[in-house]
Amino acid sequence: MKKIILFFLTLIFFSSCGDQVECCVYPEPVNVTLKFTQNWDGVPVTSSDFNDFKFTNLHGETISISDLRYLLSTITVGSKIKNYQLINIGENTGLQLNFEQIEQGTSILKFRFGFADADNKDGEYQDLNSVSFNVPGMLGGGYHYMQFDGKYKDTNNQDANFNYHTLRAVNRADPSKLIFQDTSFEVDLGTVEITNNATIEIKMNIAEWFKNPNTWNLNQLNTVLMPNFEAQKLMSANGKSVFSLGAITQ
């Protein structure tokens, strides 16, 4: 009996102690949800816009999207970091990422497109293997950064395929001595003021992949881009203007 009383006493003691710290010194930590949205130069794009020649890139090709999935890593909100997130537009998965226990106040917001070399470990991530996001060993292994497949109207106005797949660039001029270049890149969205539970939109403008600084001509660069060292560097350069901060609701 004595023991039980003692137990309850300590319980009360500890819980009241915790309360004090929370109520008076710091504001309550909050939940922050990152919401990943896509658009084509401002027009929202969801899976229901797929498989339809409704987009035109800067170079002038009409485009239909079949699959679009991409990976972000070291996603940072304030002092919290999530390792990676696979966002699949076609299947509507991974479109939100929740962070708990975020301190109120000014929070930095940044992430990396794809995996940095140190994290790009071949076969390491079971969930990504299970959805076949891997890069073949002959290209150095690891994972795709993005798999963006679709069709465009070629110069004869016939359907032609494109596989805009991004990954760590690899120069295979000498297959026995692969030369790599880390083409993942950090996207720093600056800071946001968190005052409550918040939802932060992170926008991807798909059109930018074909635009800036390299005007993409799908008639020239369409498929078999994975082993194309130069194409990978061009895609990486174009990717840097793809992401931006959207609406913040809190």
Added chain:
Amino acid sequence: MTKKFLYLLSFFLLINCASKEEEIYTPIPYNLEIPALFANKLIAPVIPSNNPLTQEGVALGKKLFFDKILSGDETQSCASCHNPKKSFTDNQQLSDGINGLLGTRNSMPLFNLAWNFDERFAWDGKEFGLEKQALEPVSNPIEMHANWKNIAQKLQEHPEYPTLFLQAFGNLNIDSVAVTKAIAQFERTLISGNSKFDNYLKGEAILTSEEQNGFAIFMDEAKGDCFHCHGSDNNPLWTDNKFHNNGLDATFTDLGFGNITGDPADNGKFRSPSIRNLVFTAPYMHDGRFTTLEEVINHYSEGLQRSSTLDPLMKKVNQGGVNLTTKEKADLKAFLVSLSDFDFVNNPDFQE
């Protein structure tokens, strides 16, 4: 007061009953032996919490799978179209049911089903979950053409089944739910992960230079580019279990996935099959149109048909496909064949 007493008494009586029944039999959990390669590379298999594997459940499911009692005239079992010696498919182009009526699809091999993470089964994904899938062939008029009520009754009156059901599921009614639960348990034990190529990945076998070269063609985006849909050394399922149009037809007689989703953009799409165990599973494709692996490879190499839903991963359609040389085709085939798991088709646990 007496009333209260009575309640109390019946209460204890009930408890007593219940615990007695538990005493009668508690099924023993079944230990699913997951190949190391699967455990390392893949997320956990799908085992519904309302149908955990038990030794009794699996044994009962196996018995039912091979028992003709599940068909209308007792001439056909699941195994009639899903023969363990053939990696649980048959060698007919289209399966025929008990009345000799031909279906429109090629029977599918059954293995690694618990790793179909989206749980969409059949060529077109029409069946969600293994338990639900097993309902269908029994009542399908061009398959086993039976009536679940009659089957339940036959099983209830059977000399052995009632005890087996009791041991596996306690007092659960012997009906379609219990039958399909048992069959699904058995199906989840059908694991194939012991081919020459698996052993090569484990460092226990050496590939011939043809097999090695064939694997490189399979993985090379500029050559076969098969890995985007059919798995890789990092995805030992050797399928993505997703729906694609791989260019078989310019117009579709079977809409496939499109029939299920109602979206014309899905017309002509079928689920990528695993490329394990191909030496046992001919003919190939949803309608069994190709009798040899050479024909399959020729299709990808120069036989692609254009259509609006053709998968963008099907390259060089204007040239009919990826245009492999004779040597490359032979090597690709050698690699495909190295994924044959003879232990699986000879596993005594899976034979009648």
